[in-house]
Amino acid sequence: MALTRHDSSFYTDYLERRNEIGPKLVIFMVGLPARGKSYISHKLRRFLSWMGFRTKIFNVGNRRRVADAATTHDATFFDPNNARARELREQVALDTLEELISWLKSGGKVAIHDATNSTRVRREALIHRVSQEPNISFMFMESICTDPIILETNIRMKLNSPDYRNMDPETAIADFKARTNNYEKAYEPLGDVEEKLDVSYVKVFNVGKKSIAYNVRGYLMSQCVFFLGNMHIADRVIYLTRHGESEYNREGKIGGDPPLTDQGRKFAAALARFAQERHPIAPACAEKSKADATFGGGGGGQLQLWTSKLRRTVETAHFFDEQYEVTTMRFLNEIYSGLCEGMTYDDIKKVYPEEYRTRQANKLIGRYPGGENYMDVIERLRPVVVELERLSTDVLIITHNVVMRTLLAYFTGMDLLEMTLLDVPLHTVYCLKPKPYGVEIAYQRGVVVICITPPSEH
């Protein structure tokens, strides 16, 4: 059985501390149905969990369906004039908040209250309750969507909701639009009232095209707002690969700065062909390409190429046409193994038996003398991840085993301890296509492309 993120056994000192010190945070979502509240909730949860914060989504709709299983929740249920239903919905929202507060008190760090929360009365009740908790801060996060194309896509996705199970799609869409109309009758967006109460909030329009932030305080809120400010839903591909085989790979040594082997250079040549087939560079494109500079200082284009500062990734980028702009960044270097750089695992076991043992027991926090642990790597990759969210061009990243594990864990929402055990073979390209719920992943080893079922975050 895989360890889960909530096993108390694996949250040793560092992570406990990160979750216990400082205030907890509640994020109350606000918005009409199909405006991307759940999309934002899942994205935030994935980002925060990856940083080591225990984060959980509390969905009010799910609770409503359980609490009132005998009733069909069609559009009439959401009519503001339906007093019984309105009362039930308010009650369920507050019950969900109670459950959420208990969870925070028993070790959670960030809780997301995923509901429409679209009236002032509702929000005042939520504020009233959460303000009684001395160590819990809170903010509202409203998602507004006016772009008809995004809206239509969102609504079509709603057909998968349990409320529409066994319903003909056209009837379901008609019912859903009627439900939304009912919400709109009573909808009160965030604004003056919240500012008068000096409550923290963020409004996001059309998946990040515009945003309004009010009274954002503290590290967690600030990270959430920055992260959301960089999101977009344009199609693009992120290619991830380790460097070609290095001399140390062959000798079973870790770290260091070795060159590629002949085998590794063959992979480098194959990688350049692979990229050039998928992203041929026409002279005109190369010119246009400089449009989106990245934080590595590098240029953009159809395909950006990022490597670490280490010889084995730089050599792996060697065969690319010079029109591909290569950006090298230290952020993408392999985990640093301190005094164990250049040693084999057998050497380490002999020379540092104690450190070897504690590191094997938990690589998230264990480290070789003077080296980094996985949480250090996550911390230094945070700007890279935000930059990858922001970027709308395709990018090929040539990096290392541990960095690959860490980036794959971010994109798949994988458990952190599982991440440290992930097998990431050499000479394999992972193709990631961010999708509304999760990431579609394929990987290519040699000439074979294997597709994995896209993991769902729902």
Added chain:
Amino acid sequence: MALTRHDSSFYTDYLERRNEIGPKLVIFMVGLPARGKSYISHKLRRFLSWMGFRTKIFNVGNRRRVADAATTHDATFFDPNNARARELREQVALDTLEELISWLKSGGKVAIHDATNSTRVRREALIHRVSQEPNISFMFMESICTDPIILETNIRMKLNSPDYRNMDPETAIADFKARTNNYEKAYEPLGDVEEKLDVSYVKVFNVGKKSIAYNVRGYLMSQCVFFLGNMHIADRVIYLTRHGESEYNREGKIGGDPPLTDQGRKFAAALARFAQERHPIAPACAEKSKADATFGGGGGGQLQLWTSKLRRTVETAHFFDEQYEVTTMRFLNEIYSGLCEGMTYDDIKKVYPEEYRTRQANKLIGRYPGGENYMDVIERLRPVVVELERLSTDVLIITHNVVMRTLLAYFTGMDLLEMTLLDVPLHTVYCLKPKPYGVEIAYQRGVVVICITPPSEH
């Protein structure tokens, strides 16, 4: 003569690349007089220059005074009905834009057009002109200030403006308020018009209390918006110090992970006394203190304590009462010297004469084999600097020589090449108080406090 940031000689490959690749950026400020436009302009310039981007402010008011030196520019000059003056002001704004564009084309990266730019007609003229440049992107940045206390402070600072030289203060303030009234008559805030044109903009209310971002694209814009989102003007102190003397300091060796000497431990004890005198921890405060957790995962309080992950800074924090929450972070580690860690300068000269020579010639980009250069250190300190901007509690940072130089350069706006030559002695505490224009610095060596004149950014 000190080298200046614009000497072409010192912008070698790395920095040239950073300034040449990707689009240039123009930031057009918008806002009534005394709303903090210049404050924001200077802060942004300091941040971007520190990151290695050539950034310059083009102040329209200064140009106006030169262009029309014969006329007194009292409030009547700013009356929208004063046709001659209005025409002159529009012309000067566009002339300034021409100058700015020429500068960008001759090697600049980010140019800030510092003016009220408060009417649509003016902004449309600016957009029309800048849109003709294929490789220049632009955004508007509006500062709105409604807080009467901030406003009054801002207005009092305006007495230093050349327009009010030789004027009695009360007359000057009355004139200034009349000028502002004249601007208000014609003032059109950013909003629907800009959104319809799909122009990027940010509106900042009351120094970051609230912000609106529209269509923020690209790395540079995104960094500017994130940076401004974290600013505040609350009073606080940032203490910076190196660790106490280490065994390597005594032996003339660099890097490594040595312990403190007896002398170093004496400094550690003195540092704890110094902090406890200035920031006594009462039990109640210690409890309250957890209110503002930082990204190191650590807690807050009256005084936060940050160290690097290296033994010599951790030992320097040893004598602090355990109620001070200590956060250790790898971001604050000393510059990494690769294969030269633990060597003396004489050793390095002998073993790596070529690397020694190139590094001495330019430490911004020169590095020892496998080590970091100063630009790498700046890159990894960027999240620390944003966090320091955000934080409103006092903080004491115990770190290392190069990190000290880098942080001091950020806060003083010092030239980057000068930064690499800065003398930062051991056993000295620098006390930084961020002020509206620049930072007030004092430093304490032993028991003597020496105050340095606050550097002005004006």
